[in-house]
Amino acid sequence: MTPVAIDSNTLITILAVLAPFFAAAVAPFLTRLMGHNAAWPLAIVPAGIFMHFAGYVPAVAEAQTFVAIRDWAPAYGINLSFYIDGLSTLFALLISGIGTFIILYAGGYMKGHAQQGRFFSFLFLFMGAMLGLVLGNNLITLFVFWELTSITSFLLIGFNHLKERSRRAAVQALVVTGGGGLLLLAGFILIITATGQIEMSALLRDPDVLKDHALYVPIFILILGGAFTKSAQFPFHFWLPNAMEAPTPVSAFLHSATMVKAGVYLLMRMHPLLGGTELWTTVLPLFGGITLLVGTILAVRQTDLKLMLAYTTVASLGLLVMLTGVSSERALEGAVLYLFAHSLFKGALFMVAGTIDHEAGTRDVTKLGGLRKAMPVTFAAACLAALSMSGLPPFIGFIAKEVLYYGTWGAPAAAMALTVTAVVGNALMLVIAAAVALKPFLGEKVKTPKEAHEGPLLLFSGPVVLSVAGLVAALATTATGFYLIGPMLSSLVGEPQEVKLVLIPPYINAPLILSVITIALGVALYTQLDRLRALIKGVLDAIGWGPDKGFDQVIAGLVTLSGAFTRLVQGGKMQTYMLATFVVIAASVLVPGYLGGGWPAMPDFPEYRFYEWSVFLIAVIGLIAVLIAKSRLTAIVSLGIQGFAVALIFMMFAAPDLAFTQLMVETLSVVILALVMTRLNLQPRDRRPWGAALATGVVSIGVGAGLALTLIAITQQPFDLRLSEFFTEYSYSLAFGRNIVNVILVDFRGIDTLGEIAVVCLTGLCVLALIRVRTRPDKEEEPEAGADTPAKKAEAR
Amino acid sequence: METGLAILIGLFFTVAVYLLLSKSIVRILLGIAILGNAVNMLIFTAGRLTREVPPVIPNDLYVPAEATANPLPQALVLTAIVISFSFFAFLLVLAFRAYQETGTDDVNEMRIAEPKDDPAPPQGY
């Protein structure tokens, strides 16, 4: 691989990635100002990003790669760093290019919606997250953007938040993809631990190090967990069709080129690092193949245009994963081509479906027909996109299908099974493509909820441009292969690849024959579409359970479980909480000492003077008196006794400041306690059953003994006096004070004291507030009492 | 020299914890007051004890002539005493107000934040 160059336009590249976030901030204001026409100026942002990354295409085609780095959290090795190579360039172009038309489309589709500005905002946030994801070089940065796509897609899918189905779909998408994101984070951290590298560009420089690493299998599983959930692979496919609850611009954006492709992107990005192993070539094709078949079969069962497209998206993702899993160069080339083609035609078809829905008022395919006269432009765009999806010449879909058949046919293992899966899947996709593009437009004119007519420029510009792009890319075979597909394939394989695409096969070979079989099978199935649909529906009804239902059951189970658990640990009994706290404290001081032998040495019998012993004795008497006090007066007085004893202890051990303070505090405590307690008609006597008294007694003795032992152990350690010596030495010479304690308080550690007096001030306010809370209603009552009737008074309250 | 005081502090903690585990709010308050003293003395003792020589520099000197008591824990504890007192006052008023609102001094009967028949969490989205 050629060495990585520092991007000469680092700042512009980073600004380009962050630009959508700025646009998101501006969008609501602009929409308030200009209404739906704000789409025009807003679309300049993604268009500009497209232009910026298009500028890299020639250099990237010559196998150059770039990084743009800015510090983010350098202490943790986390940088805002972006990697520009064939893979990320093509993705960035697709995201910004399709994004431009999505913004325009959203302007038309959401016209007049009260929250259109917010919608633009969410779209831009998502776009920024997606750009950061595909360009992310630093693994942690990549993860952050990855989760950002999950969060922003949650906002987009749940945009119609007043509908329960939307909320459910949004939560489902967030749980599935966000959960997968956590797996991904674990995987990334393992990669960082295994290799010591955090930058993707550095990892790719030495790609084989992970494949033989002891951590390969866990890394593989975790990365797959992230990719499969994001890209809706079986059995996580259920969130994607549910996400169709979102407004159509969202579906067109998320489910064509962006969100769901993130998982595929990740697999492709990781291919040089993790790919090609036996595990890789077994697991990926297996899950991909199952997803392909499940997706297409479920798609046939649907009658809703968007749902049909959604399930074929699942199928296409399966196909991509399968091809990436085959890992041969031809299969990878097929994957790259198909990804490119799919982004174009699926984006266009989703927008077509949305336009039909918008103009005709329904998107149920059985209630649509004969729209070709009313919506000629949309019809044309639909046809072009559907032809590409069906894999017919002369469209990019055809080239992709040829190459991918080549890949499966020549697969190192299980070539036959893969090929049959691909043929069946593609045939069913042709069926769906035909159903989406032809059914609503051809045949008898059916009465629709709204009188259908052609949508405005904002609505049809996207489908037209994208479907025509599918045609142009196929006609300009050499350029497409050289500038877009080749560089991306190079990134996947890990070394420069040259791609020569041909639109017309020079001779009859296996892929061409397979194509013919696919088309024949597809057309045959299309004629039997209604019967096929009934059959699949019958089978599915017979099974009656799917991962979607399973998701609900899991969530319900979790809520029930957490409710039960909360009730268990938060039973509402204060004593339980306290007991748990103190048991933990006792254990944390006692257990380490017991295990680690950290007990203090047996101390000498303490030598105290007579008066010291008597002060200790007073303290003990005070404590015991508090414990057994039978009336509140005794309790208050005993509390005072132990407090004054503490003051005396401070006095004896050369702390006059503390002694004075303690003395004043104890005096005030007794006064305040007496003031409050006389208002409380309470018996301070403790009535505990013997068992409880014993248990609590043991715990308290445990805490007390543990802390005493810890303290003795501490005092037996050598003491570090440096701080105290510093304060003593400089108290007068620097701070001109002879009372060192006071100098520490007001000078050396003045900021601490400032914080502390702020706390004292605040507690004063809190006490005042607490007392006022009660007295206010009483005072308000007084003036009213004479004039108002009791009924009015009750009302006022 | 610290050992004896350490044992006394252990006794302070024992009494404080035993009172805190009561269900009568008055005794919990008493426990809090004692706990404050216990913690203050713990910090004080951990900074080592010295008899009779307070951390004050004599009038004609720039540094103390002999080893004084450790000033740092004293400074820490001094503010701690005042703060623990103001918090004690706050808790006292809080407990008093709670008693007025709920009409009981049994903490297990005060169930406004965690009512007894709390409904199960809602299912659905």
Added chain:
Amino acid sequence: MRTIIFRTIAPYLAALMVLFSIFVLLRGHNEPGGGFIGGLIAASSLAIYGIACGVASVRRAIVFHPMAISGFGLFMGAAAGLLGLFYKQPFMTSQWWPIYLFGVEIKLSTPLIFDIGVYLVVVGAIGSIALALEERESD
């Protein structure tokens, strides 16, 4: 509690205690004492005065609401830290301005201002708590 003797003595006692508290506050930098202790003594004097003669007369005597005093103390403390700003020094750097009056050196300094702030905060906050609780007693 409101015996005639107590009621007669209380104002003088309180005044004496306030005086003593100021003495303790001012000598705090060189002898045991300081803002915290002084503040607590003054707060106790307010509490005693309140118990003896009623909260209303205390509130009249101190003119301002105790929490206002406390807040002003906090402001003084923070402002004392900011004075170093005029000398381009970091927050809380102490400044000293010795003044000679009748041949005696009086050291004016930011730590002194800060300590007075501490004193006011403690008097205000603790006094406010004590007075508030005594007020409950009387009604």
